Amino acid sequence: VVVEPQRYEYGPELIPATADSGEGMWRWRGLLPVDGSGMYPLKVGGTPLVASRRLRQQLGAPGLVLKDETRTPTGSNKDRATALCLVDAASRGATAIACASSGNVACSLAAGAAAMGLAAYIFVSARTVSPAKVDFMRSFGATVFLVDGPYERAYRLCDDACERFDWYNRNTATNPLALQAKKTVAFEVWEQLGRKMPDVVYLPVGDGVTLAAYVHGCEELIRCGVADRLPRVVGVQASGAAPLVRTFEAGCAAWEAETTRTIADGIDVGDPYFGRQALDAVARTGGSWVAVTDDDLRTAMATLARTSGLLAEPAGAAALAGVIAHREQITAPDQTVVALVSGTGLKDQRWLPREGGRSVDIAASLEGVERALWGT
């Protein structure tokens, strides 16, 4: 399957004029290559922009907002690309669809393919995939190949298998529809801010498609004549999988593929397929890059849960970890700072910040409660 890059006759008339009454992502049909409304059974897009008073206070960041992509069908921003690709696949008569994934793309594809009635073939790295996520993929009826090798090897094998077996290829950096779908996050943030661009946007980076798509979406808003500047975009990687951060810091043109090590399986990519585009996109915005350690990720997850009631996986909290790393720079009250919360913490329970609370066995009596509270 070859999908041509999409061009549009840009203008303000492509922007939806009315509020979201349940259509979600498909409201942006003027800027999408396929309109899936009425075809795709799960609601995708229209996720909340959360202004957490307590998080703002704790970080001293009065203009911070969270784009909460945990509120999607399977709890990650990957559901947007899955929806667009599946509608395209179905309209082309495909009966099987495949992807490589660090985990969330695959959970998303397994669910969406089940809802659309396509077979799903999934390629993951046996070394880094979360076992819980494999169980979710299987629950939706997918066939999961646990490939002996890193994510990049699973990715290439998936591309080859799609060629060989004529499966529709949803691979995030191979299928241009992934970029087209994920740019709707930028549209929604702009709209939710009262049709204004934010000043700074923090985004997690694995393959780089989420970031490149965000910047592409902002550029399309400018081309449509409804915005006049880009936000500064900050790419956030886990320090154990940070080839693009190192490239940026060294001022180099290219990166070396890395052997990775991080708890953030969602961005555990040592040789990003969209790395070039992500580096270029950040540069066009005058933005920067930052690496965050696994401890930073744990702190961000705990902070998010304890101040905002949102549970993110490590990769899902990476953007906030980047914000925390830069907290000295985002204290201006008139500065709007967005952090993308890209994936829910419900799926993989290994990394829950459970030490933030307390559970205690008690006898069924008020005395039991008092003893637990005050040790008396």
Added chain:
Amino acid sequence: VVVEPQRYEYGPELIPATADSGEGMWRWRGLLPVDGSGMYPLKVGGTPLVASRRLRQQLGAPGLVLKDETRTPTGSNKDRATALCLVDAASRGATAIACASSGNVACSLAAGAAAMGLAAYIFVSARTVSPAKVDFMRSFGATVFLVDGPYERAYRLCDDACERFDWYNRNTATNPLALQAKKTVAFEVWEQLGRKMPDVVYLPVGDGVTLAAYVHGCEELIRCGVADRLPRVVGVQASGAAPLVRTFEAGCAAWEAETTRTIADGIDVGDPYFGRQALDAVARTGGSWVAVTDDDLRTAMATLARTSGLLAEPAGAAALAGVIAHREQITAPDQTVVALVSGTGLKDQRWLPREGGRSVDIAASLEGVERALWGT
């Protein structure tokens, strides 16, 4: 804390005239005792009504729709009651809030209390609570009392502790706001069906508040003059915790408290606190009751995941299990049948229908894929 039952001056002007542009549950402020818009940081309500083509085909139920309450802040319909109670608690100056819970109420309260800045004290049965759910409660910073006794004992102890320690009481059958919040599900379904009442509604029943609230909501729509009949409501219990089903079938006025045994921890209640109200509510609609086995629940979870891309926990799939039990009765094309999917399967991974799919270790080669596919 004593909350008076709420009365309204019923009329069509209490129904919101415009579409949901992100307000969710608070759109129904005309029929709510407290308006939390602008106060409650998480988006609650406005969940999708899903018409799954593949599920309809598989069950031969052309008018079946799913109200997907997994799409809430913490993945269950409990988030509605939590939101209303927390806004009320904060407006009364409370600094601590407590609940007893079979699991989902507590996850919901832990998250909401963190977002609002209140301390959360949670009472669960050490015998039946899902360990994963306790980890989620702790992740949000809650104090969890694992009470030596069944849910009902934890519930009574929570009521006593709220009295003793002056904690705001969110208990689902004690605080009338729970009913007020949960009725908004009925409002949304009516609106999403084009301002029409469904014909039959299947609802899971533990304590009975979800069901009683649904019927109460329908009755308020009639009082407002925008609907002229009730749907028939079917209460679904797990056969290992089915006191109300047995009461209905025996034609008795009251039930005996039961010792329970079911995988559906969300409705694992042997002596329902809102049982009387739930029985009366079903009777007013001319509805009925049905019990489903743990095997029925597993089948419903697998069917939901494989046909619709939705993952429910056992209690969350109970209503659909009831639909499946009654499938002979819901084949009319003009009959609109609603099943509430009340809780996500993401939290508790013990019951995932993982046997529906397949995962296989392969070498990183096309030959590895072929061997896995065809054994060659």
